Amino acid sequence: MAWARSIGVFGPLMDFVGTSPCVPVMPTAMWLELSIGNIEVSLAIALVAVSLSGLALVVVHLLAPGKQWT
Numbered sequence: 001m002a003w004a005r006s007i008g009v010f011g012p013l014m015d016f017v018g019t020s021p022c023v024p025v026m027p028t029a030m031w032l033e034l035s036i037g038n039i040e041v042s043l044a045i046a047l048v049a050v051s052l053s054g055l056a057l058v059v060v061h062l063l064a065p066g067k068q069w070t
Contacts, residue, residue, distance in 0.1 A: 013027060026049045033042040 010027070026045055030042045030045045030049075033039075033045065
């Protein structure tokens with residue numbers, strides 16, 4: 001179900017954002033690099049995106065130390 005939903009969201013995202021190489025959006029950049037065969041570059045972009053999301057989580061938790069996250 002999660003895979004189907006992510007694929008279902010990916011199509012409209014590509015239509016909304018566009019698929020030109022000039023657009024600096026990470027999912028679009030990953031897709032374009034993967035579609036032309038640059039697997040290493042696509043993986044590097046994915047690792048940067050995962051690192052940024054992890055960093056954002058750490059920052060949120062540091063800014064609200066007494067908050068109970070459920």
